[in-house]
Amino acid sequence: MTTANYDAMSLDELRRYVLSHREDIVAFQAYVDRSKAAGRMISIDLNDNHWEETLTEQIQQSTSVEGELE
Structure with missing residues (x-):
């Protein structure tokens, strides 16, 4: 192998x-x-009451950064 x-x-x-x-x-x-x-990993804290909003923000930031690299 x-x-x-x-x-x-x-x-x-x-x-x-x-x-x-x-x-x-x-x-x-x-x-x-x-x-x-x-810095390409997105993580969430399920103890955070606003985790969904935080996740959405992280995804938006991640996709805008990746778009700038292309």
Whole structure:
């Protein structure tokens, strides 16, 4: 079995790899770690009474930033 070099992949390449190799848990964890480091992960606090509004704001910010990168 060939081992993929996750570090050599861009974050988008790693995402595509993970989607086509769903059984590769190490690749998934690498994707999650790198996504968090890049600020591309959105998280919610269910104890926050306004979590839905916060989530909507985070999604809007995320999509506006991604649109600027393209």
